[in-house]
Amino acid sequence: MTGRSARPKATMNETIPQLSSYDETSLDAAFATLGAEVRDETSTPHDAEAFRLRWLGRKQGRLKLVSDAWLKSAPAEARKPLGMRFNQLKQQIEAALAGATATPLASAKKAGIDITLPGAVRASGIQHPLLKTMNEIVAVFHHLGYSTALGPQVESDFYNFEALNFPPNHPARDTQDTLVVAGQQSRPSRDRLLMRTHTSPVQIRTMVAQAAPVRIVVPGKVHRNDAADATHSPVFHQVEGLCVDTNITFSDLKGTLDHAMKALFGSGVKTRFFPSFFPFTEPSADVQISCIFCAGKGCRKCKQSGWIELLGCGMVDPAVFASVDQQREAQGLPRAYGTAKISGFAFGMGVERIAMIQHGISDIGHFYSGDMRFLEQFA
Amino acid sequence: MNILSNWLRTYVPGIAVDDLQLAEDLTLRGIAVEGVHDLGSDTEGKPNGHLFEMDITTNRVDAMNHYGIAREAATIYNLPLVPFDTALPAAQSVAQPFSVEIADDAKNVCGRFTARVLRGVTIAPSNGLVAEYFALLGLKAISNAVDASNFVLQGMGHPTHAFDLDKIDGGILVRLARKGEKLRLLDGTERTLEADDLVIADHSKALSLAGVMGGWDSMITPETKNILVEAAWFDPASIRRSSRRHGLHTDASHRYERGADFNACPVANARVSKLILQSGGTPEGELIDRIVPAIAARTADRSPIALSIHQVQRHLGTTLDDQPKQSALTAEIVRQYLTALGCELTAHANSADATFAVKLPSWRLDLEREIDLIEEVARVYGYNRFANTLPTALPVMAHPLAAAEAAVRTRLLALGYSEAISSSFASEADGATFRAVCPTASGAIALENPLSDEARLLRPSLAPGMLAMLAHNLNRDVREARLFEQGSVFTGSQELVVESHSLSLGLAGEMAATSLHSAKDVAIFELKGVVESLLSLFAASPETLGRSAAAGLTFSNDAPAWLEAGRSATALLGGVPIACFGELAATQREARKLRQPVYLAEMDLDALYRLPLRRATAREISRFQAVERDFSFTFADAVEWRCIAEAIHALGIAELTRLAPVEIFRDAKAGSAGSYALLLRCVFQSNLRTLREDELNDWSARLIAALTALGGSIRR
Numbered sequence A: 001m002t003g004r005s006a007r008p009k010a011t012m013n014e015t016i017p018q019l020s021s022y023d024e025t026s027l028d029a030a031f032a033t034l035g036a037e038v039r040d041e042t043s044t045p046h047d048a049e050a051f052r053l054r055w056l057g058r059k060q061g062r063l064k065l066v067s068d069a070w071l072k073s074a075p076a077e078a079r080k081p082l083g084m085r086f087n088q089l090k091q092q093i094e095a096a097l098a099g100a101t102a103t104p105l106a107s108a109k110k111a112g113i114d115i116t117l118p119g120a121v122r123a124s125g126i127q128h129p130l131l132k133t134m135n136e137i138v139a140v141f142h143h144l145g146y147s148t149a150l151g152p153q154v155e156s157d158f159y160n161f162e163a164l165n166f167p168p169n170h171p172a173r174d175t176q177d178t179l180v181v182a183g184q185q186s187r188p189s190r191d192r193l194l195m196r197t198h199t200s201p202v203q204i205r206t207m208v209a210q211a212a213p214v215r216i217v218v219p220g221k222v223h224r225n226d227a228a229d230a231t232h233s234p235v236f237h238q239v240e241g242l243c244v245d246t247n248i249t250f251s252d253l254k255g256t257l258d259h260a261m262k263a264l265f266g267s268g269v270k271t272r273f274f275p276s277f278f279p280f281t282e283p284s285a286d287v288q289i290s291c292i293f294c295a296g297k298g299c300r301k302c303k304q305s306g307w308i309e310l311l312g313c314g315m316v317d318p319a320v321f322a323s324v325d326q327q328r329e330a331q332g333l334p335r336a337y338g339t340a341k342i343s344g345f346a347f348g349m350g351v352e353r354i355a356m357i358q359h360g361i362s363d364i365g366h367f368y369s370g371d372m373r374f375l376e377q378f379a
Numbered sequence B: 001m002n003i004l005s006n007w008l009r010t011y012v013p014g015i016a017v018d019d020l021q022l023a024e025d026l027t028l029r030g031i032a033v034e035g036v037h038d039l040g041s042d043t044e045g046k047p048n049g050h051l052f053e054m055d056i057t058t059n060r061v062d063a064m065n066h067y068g069i070a071r072e073a074a075t076i077y078n079l080p081l082v083p084f085d086t087a088l089p090a091a092q093s094v095a096q097p098f099s100v101e102i103a104d105d106a107k108n109v110c111g112r113f114t115a116r117v118l119r120g121v122t123i124a125p126s127n128g129l130v131a132e133y134f135a136l137l138g139l140k141a142i143s144n145a146v147d148a149s150n151f152v153l154q155g156m157g158h159p160t161h162a163f164d165l166d167k168i169d170g171g172i173l174v175r176l177a178r179k180g181e182k183l184r185l186l187d188g189t190e191r192t193l194e195a196d197d198l199v200i201a202d203h204s205k206a207l208s209l210a211g212v213m214g215g216w217d218s219m220i221t222p223e224t225k226n227i228l229v230e231a232a233w234f235d236p237a238s239i240r241r242s243s244r245r246h247g248l249h250t251d252a253s254h255r256y257e258r259g260a261d262f263n264a265c266p267v268a269n270a271r272v273s274k275l276i277l278q279s280g281g282t283p284e285g286e287l288i289d290r291i292v293p294a295i296a297a298r299t300a301d302r303s304p305i306a307l308s309i310h311q312v313q314r315h316l317g318t319t320l321d322d323q324p325k326q327s328a329l330t331a332e333i334v335r336q337y338l339t340a341l342g343c344e345l346t347a348h349a350n351s352a353d354a355t356f357a358v359k360l361p362s363w364r365l366d367l368e369r370e371i372d373l374i375e376e377v378a379r380v381y382g383y384n385r386f387a388n389t390l391p392t393a394l395p396v397m398a399h400p401l402a403a404a405e406a407a408v409r410t411r412l413l414a415l416g417y418s419e420a421i422s423s424s425f426a427s428e429a430d431g432a433t434f435r436a437v438c439p440t441a442s443g444a445i446a447l448e449n450p451l452s453d454e455a456r457l458l459r460p461s462l463a464p465g466m467l468a469m470l471a472h473n474l475n476r477d478v479r480e481a482r483l484f485e486q487g488s489v490f491t492g493s494q495e496l497v498v499e500s501h502s503l504s505l506g507l508a509g510e511m512a513a514t515s516l517h518s519a520k521d522v523a524i525f526e527l528k529g530v531v532e533s534l535l536s537l538f539a540a541s542p543e544t545l546g547r548s549a550a551a552g553l554t555f556s557n558d559a560p561a562w563l564e565a566g567r568s569a570t571a572l573l574g575g576v577p578i579a580c581f582g583e584l585a586a587t588q589r590e591a592r593k594l595r596q597p598v599y600l601a602e603m604d605l606d607a608l609y610r611l612p613l614r615r616a617t618a619r620e621i622s623r624f625q626a627v628e629r630d631f632s633f634t635f636a637d638a639v640e641w642r643c644i645a646e647a648i649h650a651l652g653i654a655e656l657t658r659l660a661p662v663e664i665f666r667d668a669k670a671g672s673a674g675s676y677a678l679l680l681r682c683v684f685q686s687n688l689r690t691l692r693e694d695e696l697n698d699w700s701a702r703l704i705a706a707l708t709a710l711g712g713s714i715r716r
């Protein structure tokens, strides 16, 4: 591959300009012409090597030819001013050459690769967007001083319902809502096995095993007897939290979740709390965050309300503490959750919903399909 | 349930805010208004107000009507609530009052029964407010007597029923049904009753299914002249049972199931009677009111509960309106809120323990404990008027498995495997075929109420789920997939379900041959590599934290039947299976109509996580040059790499730092079937000195001799 000089090749051997006189004015004019020649050749894309050879070539370089010709016939007193001017011209040429190497316009082409082809890399695996979101939520609570606790997916009625203050005939206990392990009818109600419908049983398991203070965050898979559609799945994931100590207050619950939502969705996010009802908390609340898409102005995603409902929470119901202490006594442990001093709060959120909001995912089914076309978007 | 703002405002005159603000204020207090619809104006241009679509939580049956929500508004705005007008025209006296009895066997389920006789009524279309409100609510008007009952239900939430008095034989007897007893209901169906269905009967037959639906034979018709109005209190569990059994979810059963207001019976009865009498007729005798004291004692006449202002402040914490050392939630505020909600507060006798003794309203059976009252205070005050405070943080304890799980996950992601989540369930057929690597227990766990036939079992293995995900991709022309799933698998019995941690790997795609593996086999060896890589994250034992557990792996050609025999293997650690991997069995592939081979692995993560994480021990990097020597041999196929490696290691050359097969070449054409050519690379190095040519030659000679003894022939 050869570069192209801006000037025709014929100039290579063009005649040496004649110098009419050796006075200062004639010298200045003659060197100005040579300087303009150099500038001309380097002002447009050019082959730097050809340019170097043409001017600085050891035998046939133009600089040598011109200086040989002019010095040969120069009077002694003109040699010094001539020499100074040739040095200046040489510096100009070298500076032009240094500039050319800094812009490797043609050099990559010379190396013979098409750098515009796609980069090659061993593809790494992709974190599941749902589990990534779940891990992010858990990390937020780790930073707030919560430790991870886990529990089984097959639970007893006691841990999933009874200890959490669900009355015996609560609709959630119906097989229409809960997947039940076969062959449980003959067992005492509290021992019947089912697929946990929430991560809340881990609250009970933790408090039975450990006296207050408690700060746990519980990520996990839960199941309900729900028909699958775009926003429902019989399998889904929750992150639960529990904070129990002396004199934990409702304003602590508010502050904690407000802080966590800002950590997850950005410091500009606002939270709003509504009274709600859960058997295992009192007071209970639903929490909304200001819409992260329209900053609360109202858009399609928040149904023009400016708010998105995100989680449920509340102060731990005294009945839950009573169940825990009962169970602790049954296991030979001292009571540790007397409500005269101990109080606490719990909260739970659906991870699918949060990940769907974060990533604009319209169908919950994508999470469980293993579809590479879906996962690759999160690489 | 829908509410008319105009109707609601008749109960709380003076609400200063507009309907939208009213809806918002109610919602923020837990009386959720889901939708607000402008109803326009009537023919005279008077605004019809708004229709509120309500979403009332199941514990607040008292707020599932206009008056209940009006009470909330009165509480929020600190306004008086208008009492009901229950005055009726003067009654005709009667010598013998109408007979109403609650049978002994029904006294634990019917707590109160009020009845009033109306004579000489006129059955006509509804008019006035009833017609107006029904039209706005989109309710169907039937006749004044029927509509009166529905109007009172919408207004104050208490179900009532009107009987044609002349169809009643003798008098009313509230009793349990006789098993097999027949009753034709208002919907025209004939029901066969059970012995625990509660019925309103006369002296010869059942008239209605109590709290659920009236009967056909005693219903109001245009010919009806005399009416018996019923307003009663029934036990929630009893009504729920009958409602479920007969598949009848009615407005009445919905209320009774959630706990009706014991004291509302006479009021509702009067309201219905008053509406019917507007079209003519007179009441006869006084209201007949039968009360079961035991039920009154646990509904209307509950003992007062203690409430401490200290507990209110202790549970609720800091508010935005707090003054220094003074909570905004004062005893005065608490008294104001709870009184407005219908509680009666008196100073508690023992002021050291509690501030108030609180008598609870008959319509709020959800209020039972001090904490319930604290919730009411928080709710009315407004959740968003509390400050955001943070409790003290505790040190975070790492979960025992967290580091191991993260190491495995990070490694798999780095190896190019993407994370996936599959179904927790399996079909019975898959349950019989697929098993966890080293199942703790053998039985499969079936569900009582599976979601579908394909989901009868809790998955005993992650492999079927992984296979389904690979098939999902292949069926959509996604030909390359590398997936992993970490999840629970379930075995055991119906009494004891064992939940184990498992890992599955799935691999599908065109792969290029390497110098060691043919294109056909390379996926199997990739899975082997992944298994080894995961094991290398862990140490062989707590005593040897620097020693990779992968060094202790052995491989057997035995594998579960769902993998293709001869193209699969089991990895064992200390002789116990820890993983199996290979190509999916052809039978399974055909059953799933997959056109290309897929490769699966499953690993017992519980076994893996029992190992400690490896803590690498660095060794000195030699200052002396390493020497590489290649050897080219031909071996019979029966000579496995393991034998070759063992033979060389048996030479005990300490300076042999690396031994690896570099290339395997099989050329069936060249008359060399049953044998293969192997290029072997040995690296020799010492930490102490430069190796001499003579010792290198000696080692090479010993190595060649050992491999020749194995049956190999060196290629020149």
Ligand SMILES: [Zn+2]
Binding pocket: A291, A292, A293, A294, A295, A296, A297, A298, A299, A300, A301, A302, A303, A304, A306, A307
């Ligand atoms: Zn929005």
